[in-house]
Amino acid sequence: xxxxxxxxxxxxxxxxxxxxxxxxxxxxxxxxxxxxxxxxxxxxxxxxxxxxxxxxxxxxxxxxxxxxxxxxxxxxxxxxxxxxxxxxxxxxxxxxxxxxxxxxxxxxxxxxxxxxxxxxxxxxxxxxxxxxxxxxxxxxxxxxxxxxxxxxxxxxxxxxxxxxxxxxxxxxxxxxxxxxxxxxxxxxxxxxxxxxxxxxxxxxxxxxxxxxxxxxxxxxxxxxxxxxxxxxxxxxxxxxxxxxxxxxxxxxxxxxxxxxxxxxxxxxxxxxx
Numbered sequence: 001x002x003x004x005x006x007x008x009x010x011x012x013x014x015x016x017x018x019x020x021x022x023x024x025x026x027x028x029x030x031x032x033x034x035x036x037x038x039x040x041x042x043x044x045x046x047x048x049x050x051x052x053x054x055x056x057x058x059x060x061x062x063x064x065x066x067x068x069x070x071x072x073x074x075x076x077x078x079x080x081x082x083x084x085x086x087x088x089x090x091x092x093x094x095x096x097x098x099x100x101x102x103x104x105x106x107x108x109x110x111x112x113x114x115x116x117x118x119x120x121x122x123x124x125x126x127x128x129x130x131x132x133x134x135x136x137x138x139x140x141x142x143x144x145x146x147x148x149x150x151x152x153x154x155x156x157x158x159x160x161x162x163x164x165x166x167x168x169x170x171x172x173x174x175x176x177x178x179x180x181x182x183x184x185x186x187x188x189x190x191x192x193x194x195x196x197x198x199x200x201x202x203x204x205x206x207x208x209x210x211x212x213x214x215x216x217x218x219x220x221x222x223x224x225x226x227x228x229x230x231x232x233x234x235x236x237x238x239x240x241x242x243x244x245x246x247x248x249x250x251x252x253x254x255x256x257x258x259x260x261x262x263x264x265x266x267x268x269x270x271x272x273x
Contacts, residue, residue, distance in 0.1 A: 004189055004268065005268055006266060008187075012061070015036045018059065031186070035147070035186060038080075043118050057226045059075075075110065080106070098124075107120075128143055152254070156190070158193055160178070166238050182235065198253075200273075202271075208258075209261075218251050239251060
């Protein structure tokens with residue numbers, strides 16, 4: 001694979017909100033440290049994401065000592081402390097029941113005011129036990145945070161370039177080229193050939209090793225401009241023409257950590273299988 005390396009790292013402390021791009025991150029069994037440990041739920045306990053509320057793209061979350069800082073247009077930033085584990089609530093994340101701990105009332109008020117609907121912020125107190133990885137692609141004991149299904153999502157710069165070329169070739173360039181933030185990855189790899197990641201089974205990134213668990217099927221969130229919250233038709237229209245695999249529109253690969261470690265921008269990426 002030549003000189004493949006880690007181009008960027010992305011941590012989203014609150015699922016569906018804008019995240020941060022640190023130069024390094026600790027790999028935990030259930031994902032990057034701090035990634036998607038918080039989530040919003042509605043009054044029925046269902047997870048609220050950009051699928052339903054594209055305006056979440058404009059709000060941001062960053063890790064601060066003891067908790068997370070929320071910010072967004074038209075709001076004052078709010079620091080939310082990790083709640084004491086004084087009991088859990090049950091939430092529904094795409095049909096799976098998961099336990100979490102409610103944040104304080106100030107967080108509920110801030111989030112509800114921002115979205116204009118009654119929502120609550122929930123913290124995953126114990127990612128080691130709360131939620132198994134999707135059972136049809138998991139090994140015993142593997143767990144995940146509030147990410148869609150797997151601990152990490154990997155994408156490659158070459159595949160994004162190839163996708164943007166396809167959008168242009170199909171005469172659909174009015175919506176392109178698309179930036180990588182449409183796909184909300186955790187790790188982005190440079191120095192590969194387009195779609196090389198389709199054939200990977202096990203990789204090493206710096207100190208850590210990962211199992212490549214499954215191709216990532218994409219949803220309507222990818223059509224949401226992360227800077228304006230406006231929706232278009234790309235990339236799903238072009239993925240549907242060129243990247244329909246197993247009935248899903250594919251971009252990126254889901255990873256499960258096999259060994260811990262710290263990953264850093266510039267780390268070599270090696271294909272082991």
